[in-house]
Amino acid sequence: MLRMSRLTDYGTVVLAHLASHQDSIASAADVAAATGLGVPTVSKIFKTLGKAGLVTSTRGSHGGYRLARSPRDISAADVISALEGPVSITDCSASDRHCDFEAHCHVGSAWQRINIAIRRALADISLLDLQRSNSRIPTFTFAGMPIITAKKAP
Amino acid sequence: MLRMSRLTDYGTVVLAHLASHQDSIASAADVAAATGLGVPTVSKIFKTLGKAGLVTSTRGSHGGYRLARSPRDISAADVISALEGPVSITDCSASDRHCDFEAHCHVGSAWQRINIAIRRALADISLLDLQRSNSRIPTFTFAGMPIITAKKAP
DNA sequence: GGAAAGAGGACTATTTTAGTCCTATTTGAA
């Protein structure tokens, strides 16, 4: 457990697609087709990623999305924060020690150390790293030929 | 996000209580009364912790629970694994690289590195550490006197 | 034998998450 949400998982897939097509702009429909995800779902993810500043959008005909910056400069922490909110294992302390009761509440110490370690691990992995290990769909071989298995229906 | 579940949170509270009363045995009702949690909830948590080997139980009248080992030897990872299953940020790879498709599936590398870092951070914190910073309930002071605030209803 | 515990598991309610859809706005092109 401590699983990231399915939408976040999709988010990395979607961003990885943009990362490997940085030359062109991609509409939500394009990305949905390429990834097998539903159009409304991809659209929703893009809107959220846009608000978080990870992608830039162009409206109107021939519009679509691009990465806002290099894949090297987008971390797993960025993606998770964008789609799920600040990373924190405990209920309070989400906002990195800006809690009102700080002076009185000791939730900190132990759990905070864990939070910090997790955030660091997530910040250390870039979209480039994720992209490299991006064959999320297990592939099997039959008589030496790869079989592409279906993705869980969106 | 990447929040632990509420039950896990309760789990640490409940274990911390046992930790600070290691001399005596505590029934689910005792712990519920001491922590403000519901009896059935505490009971359910204890059953799960028992299966995971973190507490030992004594049945029958005057029965109850004790820590199965020293608070120093129970880690945050133990508690989370017991109550939520194996720690893994991604959907597959929960079972620490014993997946059937291992040879073909590359989910590994990047996410696995993150998983490993998270597991390490969780394994490094013991119940003793959690116990020290255990005032989960923010306390305020009024005219120099502490005010104990209510816990979210169980 | 009865009371006080835990064991196990079924069930229900609640909350969260995922997914869909509608309306408004923007932009390019016929």
Added chain:
DNA sequence: TTCAAATAGGACTAAAATAGTCCTCTTTCC
């Protein structure tokens, strides 16, 4: 200038996960 193809924003619905309750059975002490 009008239409089509996009995104923006948000409301709504459906599905899944989580939390919480309750019942029956077993164990143990008195």
